[in-house]
Amino acid sequence: KQEVTQIPAALSVPEGENLVLNCSFTDSAIYNLQWFRQDPGKGLTSLLLIQSSQREQTSGRLNASLDKSSGRSTLYIAASQPGDSATYLCAAASGGGADGLTFGKGTHLIIQP
Amino acid sequence: DAGVIQSPRHEVTEMGQEVTLRCKPISGHNSLFWYRQTMMRGLELLIYFNNNVPIDDSGMPEDRFSAKMPNASFSTLKIQPSEPRDSAVYFCASSLVSKGTEAFFGQGTRLTVV
Numbered sequence: 001k002q003e004v005t006q007i008p009a010a011l012s013v014p015e016g017e018n019l020v021l022n023c024s025f026t027d028s029a030i031y032n033l034q035w036f037r038q039d040p041g042k043g044l045t046s047l048l049l050i051q052s053s054q055r056e057q058t059s060g061r062l063n064a065s066l067d068k069s070s071g072r073s074t075l076y077i078a079a080s081q082p083g084d085s086a087t088y089l090c091a092a093a094s095g096g097g098a099d100g101l102t103f104g105k106g107t108h109l110i111i112q113p
Numbered sequence: 114d115a116g117v118i119q120s121p122r123h124e125v126t127e128m129g130q131e132v133t134l135r136c137k138p139i140s141g142h143n144s145l146f147w148y149r150q151t152m153m154r155g156l157e158l159l160i161y162f163n164n165n166v167p168i169d170d171s172g173m174p175e176d177r178f179s180a181k182m183p184n185a186s187f188s189t190l191k192i193q194p195s196e197p198r199d200s201a202v203y204f205c206a207s208s209l210v211s212k213g214t215e216a217f218f219g220q221g222t223r224l225t226v227v
């Protein structure tokens with residue numbers, strides 16, 4: 001059974017810093033890995049999707065990497081802004097991608113102005 | 114597209130009552146998922162459908178929970194009878210398997226059972 005762990009559980013940094021959020025998964029036979037953002041009381045917004053054949057994906061100030069052999073993914077946020085404050089969730093898809101996602105518990109990020 | 118649409122956004126009900134949550138997936142998507150989010154357990158997959166057919170309901174916590182997808186544009190999650198421990202946020206998500214299976218989530222239904 002796939003298990004996904006995110007470290008740290010919470011992070012508070014000053015505005016402008018570059019930061020890395022970590023995600024690890026136990027079963028390397030994933031179909032893809034997806035990073036989401038969740039604002040308080042809101043739904044999940046998809047940030048980046050990395051297919052199992054890819055090593056990284058970039059969108060604006062966000063860069064996500066995937067290392068299947070070590071069971072790890074990282075989300076890099078450049079030049080952080082207060083608007084980046086949210087909970088970031090990573091989720092692994094298995095079984096051809098149609099079997100749903102296994103989520104980590106998330107990293108609660110606070111960017112101090 | 115308006116995205117995944119869930120209703121109601123908030124539901125408060127008394128213990129023992131029947132609760133029905135509704136979901137309209139993104140048009141053209143062929144997979145639909147129901148998740149539950151709690152502080153203690155995070156996001157958990159309850160059940161998913163491919164092409165309107167239930168594939169795996171092993172995440173459904175008890176027989177009190179049931180889900181249907183009568184057509185490609187509508188799904189329901191029903192709890193009967195509801196209990197206080199069912200209080201959570203319930204999310205519906207959809208994806209298109211042939212397009213890398215990126216999942217898109219609705220805004221969720223916050224259920225409170227008193």
